[in-house]
Amino acid sequence: MALLQISEPGQSPLPHARKWVAGIDLGTTNSLIGTVQNGQVRILPDGEGALLLPSVVRFLVDGKVVVGRAAQEAETGDPFNTIASVKRLMGRSRAEIGPSPYRLAAIDEGAVRLQTVAGDKTAVEVSAHILRTLKERFEEGLGAALSGVVITVPAYFDEAQRQATKDAAQVAGLTILRLLNEPTAAAVAYGLDHNPEGLYCVYDLGGGTFDVSLLHLSEGVFEVLATGGDALLGGDDMDAAVVDLLMARGAQARSAGDTRTLLRAARALRERLSTEADVLVDLPGLYEGPFSRDDLEGAIAPLVERTLVACRRVLKDANVKIADVHEVVLVGGATRTPLVRQRVGTFFRKTPLHDIDPDQVVAVGAARQADLLAGNIGATDMLLLDVLPLSLGIEIMGGLSEKIIPRNSPIPASRAQEFTTYKDGQTALAIHVVQGERDLVSDCRSLARFVLRGIPPMVAGAARVRVTFDVDADGLLHVAARELTTDSESEITVKPSAGLSDGEIEQMLESAFAHAGEDAKTRALRERQVEADRMIEAIEAALATDRALLLPKEGEVIEKAMQDLKRVRMEDEHQAIRQAIGALDRASAAFAARRMDVGLQKAMKGRLVSEFRS
């Protein structure tokens, strides 16, 4: 089965050992890493005690890379090699991002590339540097290897942006337990503190993205009803609006460095005007003069109104009235702006909550979820049910998009669709997957083009190819195809429209490991061995407890495949191990399904009895 997803490294700690896991908020402006210690979330500081890592990466001529505050300070002096707000470029092609403060390589296809003194860099690589810095912070601070992370993404991130985030984690050598939507993470942080029931709205205005999610909370289940937003609307846009106003009043920007200086000044202005009414701008040679809160609010009001339009749509999608919303939670640094608080309060007719630091709340929720997923003892029992933010569709005749999984569908979701050939003897089919709400394919985001090969030659319309689209709990799409008349697996090749190919990821991994003195092949082998061990252990345990579910013959088949895997595992050939894992997987699939059914029945029974008694 060919998958769009790049499989995550199978390196995992020993079962039952304490798992060192963390939650990471990979933000547009700042990034954080948090972990649960003694039941409490701790956001980890750097050597100087700072919790926020500015999401800024600077590339130097000698190949060295600087991340964080030091890079931020070089921003105006070295604007083309110092990358800020890289999150806005994740999973995007050059054509999609419009004017940029950076030098972009002249390629229209594939992921956008930034030209720096250290060569062309993708957004995935830049983000990987930020993630690696956080990983080091964790490992140096706690003296333990980080075994898995939950990384947050804006709920409104599409498939390509999610995949890019996952790729960045892989390049940084991190094992992803889960991609978690930022508003859901924030709800977890609030929910576990307040123990609420009912309908919550999370309004998350970050540096580069805006998200709004409606969640229903009940007995530890956080169920997202609808989500919406704008992947390109945030504090950065407010800064740009302030700069526009300063320019209109005569400010001069003669160079890229000047523009960055003005943008930084705009951010400082916004922060100061959250508490002050008037500020004197003092940028010699660029702009000198007063700037009031009224000026700021005039400049950003249209942006705030755009967020409210998204709020209205989410309410409508969830079929919920404003009065049904119990609480509104503010997340993201940009919600410190008084105008935002005031407009949100007026819209929802209640004072929004902001008692958890809006910069930290997402990392807090992510750390909780990581602790739970790691199975650590004492982790809070909760379940997060999320939705697909944007409809997935396929291109049909006439350049139209036919929705296969509509937006706000709960995930995991699955949908099968049948296709046929339109020419005699046709042996291949092309499928174009898009994401978005518009009818025309050209108005949606192109995710990938699949080519199905190996269809047996038949007369036109006789072949029946069943294509399954699966969206996993991370919101990522997997595609598989099968020809039904001959029951043969079709081979799929994927061409991501703005992402990276498997080959490119591999290359990045190789260079990352070359840097760290590791060998990518050795790592691949080790990962396969760990995966094999994990599987053997799981199946041995299953056989020990549930052998009764199998006919003697069935048990033998599984035993045989397991012996094969044990033998191959000792040889140093990761492809062979992978094949043996696949064989054992197929041999034991029916057994696993039966065990799951039985497990569920037991769980249901246990619950019904307790309900009956209470």
Next chain:
Amino acid sequence: MMTNYFDVFGLPTQFSLDAQELARRHRERIRERHPDRFVQGSSQDRRLAAGASAQLNDGLKVLRDPVSRARHLLELHGISTGEETDTAMAPQFLAEQMAWREELEACGGDQARVEALLAEVEAASAIREQALAESFREGDSAALMRARNGVRELQFLRRFGEELDAARTEVS
């Protein structure tokens, strides 16, 4: 073989259904089967969990909505509603549709008229949903054919309702 979503939730295969009970059963089942419960398990467990959760999510969607629930019940009886290929409708129904569409054209920016039309369409849908429940209670083959027509008409009404809703949003 077709999945019976009523079985998935341990509910009787019938049209009348308690939406809150359905939601409760969905939560209860997905709690046990969500992939997050299997992060430490083998990749096989995770895949099975994802498949089982997707089925629960799909089942919830199909059963929650009366039109898709009715369509599912008919399919379980071996009756296809054929909405994609068979577009023939009763002349009376089509005449009503035409009249409504003309009214929508005539509304222009008149919010009150759009609202009134929407209310009329919603009332027509409610009557059909009741008739649908009645047909399923009777359950003989003639009643099931009436239910089939009911589903097809409701689907028409729903699409028109969405258009009206869009017209209303444009105005406001």
